Amino acid sequence: MISKRNGSIVERARRLLRDDGSVLTRELLRSPGGFGLGQVPDKLKPDATTTMICGFCSTGCGLDVHMKDGQAVSVTPSVDYPVNLGLACPKGWEALTPLKAADRALTPMTREHAGERLRAVSWEVALEAFTARFKAIQAKHGPESVAFLGTGQMPLEELAFLGCLAKFGMGMKHGDGNTRQCMATAVAAYKSCFGFDAPPYSYADFEESDVLVFIGANPCIAHPILWERVCRNPHSPVVVVIDPRRTETAQQATAHLPIAPKSDLELFYGVANVLIREGWVDRGFVEAHTEGFDEFAKHVAQFPPERASARSGLPVERIERFAELIHRGERVSFWWTMGVNQSHEGVKVAQAIIALSLMTGNIGRPGTGANSITGQCNAMGSRLFSNTTSLLGGRKWDDAEHRATVAKRLGVDASVIPTDGGMAYDQIMEAILRDEIKGLWVVATNPAHSWINQRDARDILSRLDYLVVQDMYVSSHTADLAHLVLPAAAWGEKEGTFINSERRIGVIKQVARAPGEALSDFRIFQLVAETWGCGEMFAEWSSPEAVFGILKELTKDTPCDITGVGGYTEVDSLRGVQWPLPEGEKVAPGSERRLFADGNFYHESGRARFICGPSTPVPEEVDERFPMVLLTGRGNSAQWHTQTRTGKSAVLQTLAPETIYVEISPRDADRLGIAPNDWVRVSSRRGTLEARAYVTHIVQPGQVFIPMHYVQTNRLTFPAFDPTSRQPAYKHCAVNVGRLMLHDRAR
Ligand SMILES: Nc1nc2c(c(=O)[nH]1)N[C@H]1C(S)=C(S)[C@@H](COP(=O)(O)OP(=O)(O)OC[C@H]3O[C@@H](n4cnc5c(=O)[nH]c(N)nc54)[C@H](O)[C@@H]3O)O[C@H]1N2
Ligand SMILES: Nc1nc2c(c(=O)[nH]1)N[C@H]1C(S)=C(S)[C@@H](COP(=O)(O)OP(=O)(O)OC[C@H]3O[C@@H](n4cnc5c(=O)[nH]c(N)nc54)[C@H](O)[C@@H]3O)O[C@H]1N2
Ligand code: SF4
Ligand SMILES: [Mo]
16 A cells, blocks of 8 residues: 655655554654654754744734744744734734643544544554545545545645645545635635735735724734734724624724624615715726726615615614715725625625725725735635645636646646536535545544534534544544544644735744654645655655745746745745745835735736625524524634634633623613523524623624634534635524523533
8 A cells, every 4th residue: 555666755654663653753753854843943043032923813923932942932922023013912922832732632543433432553554544444435436535624724835735635646526624614705706806816905004094994803802913003003093893793893993883794785785875876986996997887886776875774774874974984085994804704695795895995996005905804824825725716826727727837837647637626615514415425534624613503514524434634632523523533743843834814925933843743734745645656746745845836836927926935034034925926026024015006906807896796685584483693703812713722721711711601782681581691591493502691782682692612602503605605604593592590501
């Protein structure tokens, strides 16, 4: 099974291997040229300080990691990094703690059947099993019967490796990632309106706007350092927050528009209607740089502010005042996040936001833009390089020329490159249910907690003939269902690059040793390639930096062209570098750039497009039995997603609520006889959970909110998806709430 190619990594490994795998690991940890990664790079002197990008959110703060005796001992925010300017949120300060947790995956582990205990095995046994099981499934059910789920939390070099290995080397057609849960809507909107997935802004725009509109975004919690940038704005800006909840951000804003959930589309069409009615359109910009405005104007004529008012619950005059504010603003920027993306009609909402910025000429100038903020540290990288929705470099799967270019550079036959991106995440889950997909490789994501409608999700995952989970922890809820767990090194224990929300590429470095026999995802992919028998295909993929070089070349002549960027050292000395930077162009260290300053967009016509469509009813209306709307999202700046990492820091745990809670309005609490801190039961048609009542004016009557950080939350969510982006609509389903008597509480 193992490739016999002389000098191959596995051959080398084999020579070093003893039965229990221990020698392999120890030897490799000592060999900087081998595939071990325990070695702190030579350039890192003991006691030196080095700067790298934070591994949590897409803000991409620079962190100074301080070393003593060759080990990272503490972290402080970098003062001269253009993103965070000396600031960090609690997760950044605590970035090293999750590495030391007791439940780190230390060796590969297997089990035959669900419910059995995992058993430690050597890497060789694990790789043999991985290959034999997946190959057997493919032999029986076809190559497409094995799929993968990846992540926006691995460096570019790793997520590109996974996408190329799986699709070109292992014959998989279907593979997606957690970026589908997160950014797919923005991707679809940008591609359709701009001709490429291109967030146009730079963080300097937070400081240069005179009107900032946040839509379904709570940066005080989810992107605290970006909110700090807003606070540095010297123009006394007007900040408008459009969110059903009076969030921490809304509380600090100039104005809060507490719209009814999922009424954004009709609201924005109503605003566009007023802008047109009042003659507040930048005709010069629209004529010179856009297409489709007339049809858009015709469409929004059906949405007078009265209609927007009826749907959103905002008075007509507030809608008109909001339109006027946009008109009067000289530099208006629109910022959106999950309140828009995670909706059954999110793509249309995002397109409507883009339309507002285009029709008022608020794009390409300082302080403007239709700006989607990304979520995870490398979500932007995964959009361009994970080989899921886009072919490497943001290219198109269905374009023969694009496929040929990629095939040529990678030295593979063009026939191994599929002609479409394959199934989206939800379609992969459905295909498992239909018995079409029987094997799944899950890397750096935790779907048993984070996927929508959890009962079904877990049922689906447990139907697989073979589930491989590659994670830094052995204790994740998804690892609980795995047949094979591969132990991964984490941020801080490996190197590579991330792309942040403003398109800035930054470097991460190895400052700590991975525990036990954990290997970087990069090394795991190399070993899988060798074991699978496609190692030749990746002969050039010898190190993360070598892969960075290949990926750079693959961006040539695309909108995200970074052929002018040097190696890691140069990226570092430039304090990160934003794409694009084609060969021959230069930027100064710490510089900030935005797109579309020349009014040229990426469609063949060079124009941006207005796109619109009918609004659609919410997938699960409230009714008598389930009379309240459940919203979900981020709860606290010290909690990250499924908490596998932040849950390991005592400091972060102290900053976060102890137990799961549900925000409920005083009026509903009163009506239901619920006092603050009471235990309540929240139920939907799909499941039930128990939570503490947080009685608060943050939520409107008729709505409740539960953070996603608790594993119970997705028991309730309704599996609806935007039909274009296939992003899950996590932010709307029908529930009921009732007070729990003490004796009712499930143990
Ligand atoms: N501390 C912390 N920070 C994080 C993360 C984390 O887990 N913890 N995760 C990161 C990731 S991956 C992401 S994607 C981002 C997410 O960042 P955000 O999108 O800012 O966070 P969310 O809380 O998911 O959603 C934002 C808001 O959308 C609102 N909303 C719900 N429905 C609607 C609606 O119909 N219309 C409008 N206009 N608003 C609505 C919710 O009330 C919520 O306040 O955060 C990133 N940052
Ligand atoms: N109800 C509800 N659900 C939601 C959301 C919501 O708003 N509401 N938001 C959605 C969004 S936007 C997102 S992005 C998803 C996030 O959902 P997930 O991706 O499932 O969440 P994480 O906890 O970040 O999972 C990352 C996993 O990777 C592991 N890991 C970390 N670093 C590494 C590494 O370097 N290598 C490997 N191999 N493993 C590593 C972690 O231990 C963890 O198990 O959740 C989605 N789910
Ligand atoms: S804001 Fe995001 S990138 Fe910055 S320190 Fe916090 S988690 Fe890290
Ligand atoms: Mo996300």
